[in-house]
Amino acid sequence: MIxxxxxxxxxxxxxxxxxxxxxxxxxxxxxxxxxxxxxYRVVPRENYDAGLPLSTLSLHGVPMLRDRLYxxxxxxxxxxxxxxxxxxxxxxxEQGDDGLLTETNYLVVRTKRDMPSExxxxxxxxxxxxxxxxxxxxxxxACVFDSELIPNSLIYPI
Amino acid sequence: MIxxxxxxxxxxxxxxxxxxxxxxxxxxxxxxxxxxxxxYRVVPRENYDAGLPLSTLSLHGVPMLRDRLYxxxxxxxxxxxxxxxxxxxxxxxEQGDDGLLTETNYLVVRTKRDMPSExxxxxxxxxxxxxxxxxxxxxxxACVFDSELIPNSLIYPI
Amino acid sequence: MIxxxxxxxxxxxxxxxxxxxxxxxxxxxxxxxxxxxxxYRVVPRENYDAGLPLSTLSLHGVPMLRDRLYxxxxxxxxxxxxxxxxxxxxxxxEQGDDGLLTETNYLVVRTKRDMPSExxxxxxxxxxxxxxxxxxxxxxxACVFDSELIPNSLIYPI
Numbered sequence: 521m522i523x524x525x526x527x528x529x530x531x532x533x534x535x536x537x538x539x540x541x542x543x544x545x546x547x548x549x550x551x552x553x554x555x556x557x558x559x560y561r562v563v564p565r566e567n568y569d570a571g572l573p574l575s576t577l578s579l580h581g582v583p584m585l586r587d588r589l590y591x592x593x594x595x596x597x598x599x600x601x602x603x604x605x606x607x608x609x610x611x612x613x614e615q616g617d618d619g620l621l622t623e624t625n626y627l628v629v630r631t632k633r634d635m636p637s638e639x640x641x642x643x644x645x646x647x648x649x650x651x652x653x654x655x656x657x658x659x660x661x662a663c664v665f666d667s668e669l670i671p672n673s674l675i676y677p678i
Numbered sequence: 679m680i681x682x683x684x685x686x687x688x689x690x691x692x693x694x695x696x697x698x699x700x701x702x703x704x705x706x707x708x709x710x711x712x713x714x715x716x717x718y719r720v721v722p723r724e725n726y727d728a729g730l731p732l733s734t735l736s737l738h739g740v741p742m743l744r745d746r747l748y749x750x751x752x753x754x755x756x757x758x759x760x761x762x763x764x765x766x767x768x769x770x771x772e773q774g775d776d777g778l779l780t781e782t783n784y785l786v787v788r789t790k791r792d793m794p795s796e797x798x799x800x801x802x803x804x805x806x807x808x809x810x811x812x813x814x815x816x817x818x819x820a821c822v823f824d825s826e827l828i829p830n831s832l833i834y835p836i
Numbered sequence: 837m838i839x840x841x842x843x844x845x846x847x848x849x850x851x852x853x854x855x856x857x858x859x860x861x862x863x864x865x866x867x868x869x870x871x872x873x874x875x876y877r878v879v880p881r882e883n884y885d886a887g888l889p890l891s892t893l894s895l896h897g898v899p900m901l902r903d904r905l906y907x908x909x910x911x912x913x914x915x916x917x918x919x920x921x922x923x924x925x926x927x928x929x930e931q932g933d934d935g936l937l938t939e940t941n942y943l944v945v946r947t948k949r950d951m952p953s954e955x956x957x958x959x960x961x962x963x964x965x966x967x968x969x970x971x972x973x974x975x976x977x978a979c980v981f982d983s984e985l986i987p988n989s990l991i992y993p994i
Contacts, residue, residue, distance in 0.1 A: 525683055525841055536769035540781055543802065565918065602723065602824040604800045606785045606943075607766045608923045611852040623856055627764075627922045627945060629785060629800045631824040637800050642920045642945045642953050644859065666918040666947040683841055694927040698939055701960070760881065760982040762958045764943045765924045785922075787943060787958045789982040795958050 531610050531649065534656045535624055539605035542677055547592065550677055551585040555650060555657045560585060562663045562678055565643060576674060588677070598675045602631040603640070605678075619650035619659055626663075628678060641665050641678060689768050689807065692814045693782055697763035700835055705750065708835055709743040713808060713815045718743060720821045720836055723801060734832060746835070756833045760789040761798070763836075777808035777817060784821070786836060799823050799836060847926050847965065850972045851940055855921035858993055863908065866993055867901040871966060871973045876901060878979045878994055881959060892990060904993070914991045918947040919956070921994075935966035935975055942979075944994060957981050957994060 534553075541549050554560065562577040579585050606627045614621040623644050630640035643665035650659045663678040692711075699707050712718065720735040737743050764785045772779040781802050788798035801823035808817045821836040850869075857865050870876065878893040895901050922943045930937040939960050946956035959981035966975045979994040 525845065528845055529683065529686055532767045533769070536767040539766065539783060540769050540802075543783065604783060604785070604802075604824055605766070606764055606783055606800075606922055608855065608921070609767075609848045609852040609925075611849070611856050625855060625859065625920060625922055627785070627920070627943070629797065629824070631800070631826075634826055636827060637797050637825050639797070639945065639953050639955070642922075642947070644856075644920075666920055666945070667953050668947075668950055669952060687841065687844055690925045691927070694925040697924065697941060698927050698960075701941065762941060762943070762960075762982055763924070764922055764941055764958075767925075785943070787955065787982070789958070789984075792984055794985060795955050795983050797955070 528612070530656055531612065531620065531622065534649065535607055535610055535645075539607055539626075543602070543604050545602075545676075547589050547676065550589065551582045553658055554582055554585060554661070555652065555659045556582050558582065558585070558658055559660045560658075560677075561661070562665065562674065564668055565664050565666050566668055568646075568662065568664045592675055596675060598673060599632060601633075601673075601675075603676055604629040604631070604637070607645075619648050622647045622649060626678070641667070641674070643667075686770070688814055689770065689778065689780065692807065693765055693768055693803075697765055697784075701760070701762055703760075703834075705747050705834070708747065709740045711816055712740055712743060712819070713810065713817045714740050716740065716743070716816055717818045718816075718835075719819070720823065720832065722826055723822050723824050724826055726804075726820065726822045750833055750835075754833060756831060757790060759791075759831075759833075761834055762787040762789070762795070765803075777806050780805045780807060784836070799825070799832070844928070846972055847928065847936065847938065850965065851923055851926055855923055855942075859918070859920050861918075861992075863905050863992070866905065867898045869974055870898055870901060870977070871968065871975045872898050874898065874901070874974055875976045876974075876993075877977070878981065878990065880984055881980050881982050882984055884962075884978065884980045908991055912991060914989060915948060917949075917989075917991075919992055920945040920947070920953070923961075935964050938963045938965060942994070957983070957990070959983075 560579040561575045563575040567574050608625040610622050610624040612622050625644050628641040629637050631637040646662040648660040649656050718737040719733045721733040725732050766783040768780050768782040770780050783802050786799040787795050789795040804820040806818040807814050854869050876895045877891045879891040883890050924941040926938050926940040928938050941960050944957040945953050947953040962978040964976040965972050
């Protein structure tokens, strides 16, 4: 167990800021949570657990994250919807030279215009978090979702 | 970031007690979480984000909170239901002379008699919390919900 | 309020590990979260609030927990499903010689093969946690669920 209280509270804060950023639709700030050479994936649990690389989304580095945002905001045809991330406590599994390995359960509730809110995606974040001069950053983030159905409208980042 | 560990843990505790109070149906204790001149609102995200004042519910001061409870318990015709609040970590956005400005994602699951549980309301609490001799109190609480549908049966406090 | 910061962080950690254990399907490790003479119950809120003992599941001691797991893995006929526990902050209600009395809201989302995720069970954990040489353990855990419908397929531990 990590005994550094401040670090643990900073990790809680990191996730609170991360989901607030996404849920408010402030996508331009999303890449700031990552290291320059990060790896961001959205991957079905079945593939992840089997060690298979196939992902619904796999982005390497901040430029690819920004490219994805450009797609979301400028080229992808989609009906807008709100996201709301409800996350549980973060489990810090390891702390080493490579950073913190953590897991955090998440539930994303989607609300489309004039529709009731519904479960959109649920699973766990499997993250590697590094300490940088600018604060904590995600070096790797895998959004491992439970449903074997690939959502046909996964537009915004999870 | 707030570096006072005790204060941060007290904030977590405040929200844990707040939702436990509501979910147990102990409504008489609900106003005790607020300052005498509080402002409590339940407001659609669309209105809130546009700076529009129209709210589904807007209560000024503890007497109005108590009046609402009187309505809930004595005059409103409604089928009873259980609420269950699942909340995420609280983001402390600012700390100043006016107190703490915080945001906390919430999901309320409703269970009616002999019915499966369902998503009732989701969104974020936007709160101003002040430190009083009796502990932390909400001076302002806005329950900003994502759905543009106004729930036709929002009876109990969120 | 508990003022021991380390203990409070350990409690958060306990719940994070508990739900990660269940959600990953690592059931063999589940009994390790309990004391040898524990009491584990899954009970409808209606019965619990009325002080009635009838439970959907009631297991006394680690051997009964292991027996239940044997049933889950070897004898019960059921379609497999994933669970995902989203839990809120833990409210520490009392700290005494008998340990910590806590309550924690939970939501379990179920995902069946080729089906969308759905709300499976929601309610609160009512726990008595004791400090042992091996760390924190549940001496009593009641999973008090809101729905008055008894789920006909509650297979895995909650």
